[in-house]
Amino acid sequence: MALELYLDLYSQPCRSVYIFAKKNNIPFDLRRLSLLDGEQYGEEFGKINMIRKAPALRDGDFCLAESIAILLYLAEKFQTPDFWYPADLQQRARVNEYLSWQHMAIRMHGSKMFWLRLLIPKVLGVEVPQDKLDAALEDLNGSLKLIEEKFLQDRPFIAGDHISLADLVAIVEVMQPVGSGLDVFEGRPKLSAWRDRVQDAIGKELFDDAHRTIMGSQEAVKLMDGSKMQVFKPKILRLFL
Amino acid sequence: MELYLDMHSPPCRLVFLFAKAVGIPFEFKHVELSAGQHYSEEFGKISMIRKVPVMKDGSFILTESIAILKYMVQKYSSSVADHWYPADLQQRARVNEYLSWQHMNIRAHASKVFLLRAVFPVIMGSEVPKEKMDAAVEDLNQSLNLLEEKFLENKQFIVGDKISLADIVALIEVMQPLGTGLNVFEGRPKLSAWRERVKKELGEKLFDEAHEVIMKVGSLPEKMQNNSQLEMLRPKFQKLFR
Numbered sequence: 001m002a003l004e005l006y007l008d009l010y011s012q013p014c015r016s017v018y019i020f021a022k023k024n025n026i027p028f029d030l031r032r033l034s035l036l037d038g039e040q041y042g043e044e045f046g047k048i049n050m051i052r053k054a055p056a057l058r059d060g061d062f063c064l065a066e067s068i069a070i071l072l073y074l075a076e077k078f079q080t081p082d083f084w085y086p087a088d089l090q091q092r093a094r095v096n097e098y099l100s101w102q103h104m105a106i107r108m109h110g111s112k113m114f115w116l117r118l119l120i121p122k123v124l125g126v127e128v129p130q131d132k133l134d135a136a137l138e139d140l141n142g143s144l145k146l147i148e149e150k151f152l153q154d155r156p157f158i159a160g161d162h163i164s165l166a167d168l169v170a171i172v173e174v175m176q177p178v179g180s181g182l183d184v185f186e187g188r189p190k191l192s193a194w195r196d197r198v199q200d201a202i203g204k205e206l207f208d209d210a211h212r213t214i215m216g217s218q219e220a221v222k223l224m225d226g227s228k229m230q231v232f233k234p235k236i237l238r239l240f241l
Numbered sequence: 242m243e244l245y246l247d248m249h250s251p252p253c254r255l256v257f258l259f260a261k262a263v264g265i266p267f268e269f270k271h272v273e274l275s276a277g278q279h280y281s282e283e284f285g286k287i288s289m290i291r292k293v294p295v296m297k298d299g300s301f302i303l304t305e306s307i308a309i310l311k312y313m314v315q316k317y318s319s320s321v322a323d324h325w326y327p328a329d330l331q332q333r334a335r336v337n338e339y340l341s342w343q344h345m346n347i348r349a350h351a352s353k354v355f356l357l358r359a360v361f362p363v364i365m366g367s368e369v370p371k372e373k374m375d376a377a378v379e380d381l382n383q384s385l386n387l388l389e390e391k392f393l394e395n396k397q398f399i400v401g402d403k404i405s406l407a408d409i410v411a412l413i414e415v416m417q418p419l420g421t422g423l424n425v426f427e428g429r430p431k432l433s434a435w436r437e438r439v440k441k442e443l444g445e446k447l448f449d450e451a452h453e454v455i456m457k458v459g460s461l462p463e464k465m466q467n468n469s470q471l472e473m474l475r476p477k478f479q480k481l482f483r
Contacts, residue, residue, distance in 0.1 A: 066342050
């Protein structure tokens with residue numbers, strides 16, 4: 001049985017796993033999961049990942065959650081080129097530092113922006129107060145500033161001269177608010193230049209393929225049926241508002 | 242090697258405990274968070290993110306406790322036993338899975354409960370609204386349920402028979418609300434038994450030493466109240482309660 005990857009490309013961590021597997025020609029069966037339709041709460045998926053989140057991996061009878069763990073597992077198992085997760089002590093530390101920092105920073109802030117700008121008003125039908133949007137934007141700007149000034153500085157990529165898992169995990173998160181119509185690259189030439197380098201290193205075709213879903217969000221929400229999400233409404237509102 | 246630490250902070254206790262447990266020599270550099278020392282110009286030169294812990298190994302500066310732990314394991318690989326971060330593919334994946342999941346779950350929820358109970362009243366000048374407190378405790382309980390049911394299951398430790406980085410990362414976070422008088426172990430015999438096993442592996446004396454400060458956190462509000470920097474710190478702390 002081939003390796004299975006349970007993915008929803010609306011989700012940033014799913015995109016990083018998708019891009020990594022494809023870029024490295026890792027054979028896998030794509031099992032599409034629709035988070036907005038609540039498919040992560042199905043009985044079958046619960047057996048694969050009781051945390052009920054995506055991405056999830058199933059390799060024989062080994063199941064694994066968490067994109068960072070999945071990326072590291074795939075890198076090791078398929079012996080991907082060194083630059084993705086350098087063996088060098090300090091370079092590896094730089095990658096690990098970013099992979100750790102990003103959870104409670106850009107990941108949280110970019111996600112929140114997407115929910116506040118699109119999903120909550122357009123799908124759940126709840127108005128988002130301006131002060132909440134302003135606070136979320138301030139947080140997002142703070143994270144983007146740290147990416148530029150601390151993680152990139154004057155290096156082409158986070159760990160140095162080559163792309164690594166850090167850049168991959170970073171770019172998919174930075175793209176999330178872009179999907180909601182907020183161009184975070186505007187007025188940020190350093191970030192834009194880095195994005196271009198990352199896109200080149202990944203390959204534009206693969207990058208665009210992975211981001212097709214999120215970039216189509218603004219149109220897609222107009223057709224979305226919010227009724228399936230209503231049951232999660234209290235939890236979502238508590239989380240983001 | 243220098244470690245910039247405030248023992249009120251779980252990730253600081255984490256790197257302290259691991260380094261001591263495996264015998265990695267370091268110089269303890271104290272950073273008093275409640276006095277806002279992390280906002281000083283001096284500390285800003287060490288780390289512009291202005292958080293702790295920070296490791297300085299020669300001229301190499303590294304933030305993020307998880308990254309620091311992995312750096313220590315790799316640098317001292319000849320003396321750090323395999324079970325801490327197993328070379329076995331699947332076992333290592335289990336450690337990484339926990340290390341990743343915990344940021345937005347146990348860590349976030351235990352910290353929030355701690356901050357609301359110990360710091361909110363001093364900063365905001367009022368008691369925490371009941372709704373807010375109840376929601377935070379509910380979130381923490383859900384995370385603790387997952388820790389017991391998904392990560393521990395019926396095993397001795399998160400990965401299996403032996404302690405790993407995952408267990409220390411977990412326990413130091415779970416300990417955080419304890420000093421505020423919230424006994425998260427009450428009614429959780431599985432969690433309590435695991436806690437005892439982890440303490441034993443690390444060394445009970447060492448574990449208690451690391452947690453001395455957080456267990457005496459009742460004196461924190463008074464310390465903060467008397468701090469001349471309080472007005473400057475107030476808006477920064479307020480952000481934590483959003």
